[in-house]
Amino acid sequence: MYQSLSVSGLLTLDLHALNNEGSEGNTMMTRMVDTIDQKGVKHTVNAISGDMFKHIVVEHLLGEAKTHGLPLCSGCRAFNANRICADADFMKTPGWDEKTPESAILRGVLERCVIDDCAGILITGKIGKERSIARKSCVEIGWIVGRPGTVTESYFHAKYVPEGRGGGSGQGENLGQNIFHRPASSGQYAFVLSLDFYKIGRNDITLANDVGESQRKQRMAALVRSVINAIVKPTGAHRNTQSPHVVDFSGVIATSSSTLPAPAVSALNTSYESEIERIVTALNGLSIGGGAVAIQRFGSLGHFAEEMAKIERSVAA
Secondary structure, eight states: OOOEEEEEEEEEEEEEOOOEEEEETTEEEEOEEEEEOTTSOEEEEEEEOHHHHHHHHHHHHHHHHHHHTOOOOHHHHTTOTTGGGGOHHHHTOTTOOTTSOHHHHHHHHHHHOHHHHHHOEEEEEEESEEEEEEEOOSEEEOOEEEOTTOEEEEEEEEOOOTTOSOSOTTSSSSOSSOEEEEEEEEEEEEEEEEEEGGGTTBOTTTOOBOSOHHHHHHHHHHHHHHHHHHHHSOOOTTHHHHOOEEEEEEEEEEEESSSSOOOOOOTTSTTHHHHHHHHHHHHHTSTTTTTOEEEEEEOSHHHHHHHHHHHHHHHHO
């Protein structure tokens, strides 16, 4: 049984606007970050935040849960950002009072909702008394960071108005022939993701599994499918006219069937694939290694989907 999984890859995206900072006047500003390469040189590159990409994974997980009948709280079913905290029935569960231990409340969260279980939540509000209970995420996603050479350009757009050009922008209403500038970014992006399967259904306080093994396997499989879906169709901003061109995806999938972690190395390191291989050899050579850590290289988006599909079938079995 897999305990953890990681994906380290190089994702080529063209002409996307998945994640932006906001607008200045009629110009939309894209996200830019500073990185330091292996020689200590600073680069300013385009990036998609980990928050955005996790949102994409969770949106796909919601679809998987609804399709396959996995439990959802009312907040997550409506894709409310407050998740189970927006579930009034849960927050007012009969019999819960100020003496109810937080581990029991957390058990209720795990039993009630696959998204709160897998994606984590900070439970705040009054359950007998004011509470603040953290459910740690089983999914960890880094910034999707462009390698040096990533390009971002701004393009002029105008809203078509067949009745004329009057009443344009600046009048406080979205009427008339407005002009605006929208960015489009292209490049190779370093992608790093980790899944901690062992945490699924596990109570963070008691460290006991509060979800049955069959349900845990279903949730693991749904989470793997959601990651595949997020790469194949990365939802986000401006997809109606700037659906990203997913050109290529290559890298390494690492898995571990023990407490040893599935290693991940950023593709910002040009030698990341060989570094992962060396780490795996070292981990498996430990006195407790025993070949528990394995890797599979993939050279295309289709190859990635094929290898993840094998893992999905394995965890569901």
